[in-house]
Amino acid sequence: MKNNTINKKEIEKFSKIAEEWWNPEGKFKPLHKFNPIRISYIKENVINFFKLNNKNKPLDNIKILDIGCGGGLLSEPMCRLGAQVFGIDASEKNINIAKLHAKKNGLKIYYECTSPESFKTETKFDVILNMEIIEHVEDIDFFLESCSRLLKKNGIMFVATLNKTLKSYLFAIIGAEYILRWLPIGTHEWEKFVKPEDLIKILKNYNLKLDALDGMKFNLIQDKWNLSSDKSINYIAKFIKD
Secondary structure: OOOOOOOHHHHHHHHOOHHHOOOOOOOOHHHHHHHHHHHHHHHHHHHHHHOOOOOOOOOOOOEEEEEOOOOOOOHHHHHHOOOEEEEEEOOHHHHHHHHHHHHHOOOOOEEEEOOOOOOOOOOOEEEEEEEOOHHHOOOHHHHHHHHHHOEEEEEEEEEEEEOOOHHHHHHHHHHHHHHOOOOOOOOOOHHHOOOHHHHHHHHHOOOEEEEEEEEEEEEOOOOEEEEEOOOOOEEEEEEEEO
8 A cells, every 4th residue: 555655865865955945046046036937826826716805915814735845935925925834845854944944034834844645634725736846756646646635625736847758858857957057967857757648637536627737938038937838848737626
């Protein structure tokens, strides 16, 4: 029986550079660049879906679970937007850094070192964030099944990951890791990338239906990420639970 989705090799890899989480010019610089498009995409979709209208705290009363939260790069903005945020990560080092940074900034975020299958909570969440995490887990099917159990009926699950294409291998691994050195070599394994159709098929088994699918592309001239119709490398999907 499956009981664990933690890939120890992946956890060790990210634990080693955990001190870099909040350094915008450090090893997580690509995620800092990535964050604005992720935040706006989540915010706009959540507001529209739940018909929220609080201008001061746009995500007020929304319970969000950030899975694979790392140092809290996405948890903190969600909290500032008014959401009640829970962040979980299998790396204790990541969680300690996330807790410390949140405390320094006076933010109330519930962090725990665990994985979705081991997360003991009676809370069902309005929104689950699986951002750049499924390509690092041990068993994607079991991981997503565990995540689905934590989501409310009519809740939203966002999944952002890398498509399994020749283009993603050339750009996300050869280009980003070996040539441009945007990421440490070994950050990604192409074999773990996931095609959108495979993701859709897995989540359909757990009563989650695709509601939106968008590509994300980095514009070198603008020095920022934008939404795109091109899903051949990075993409983000929004699923609704029946």
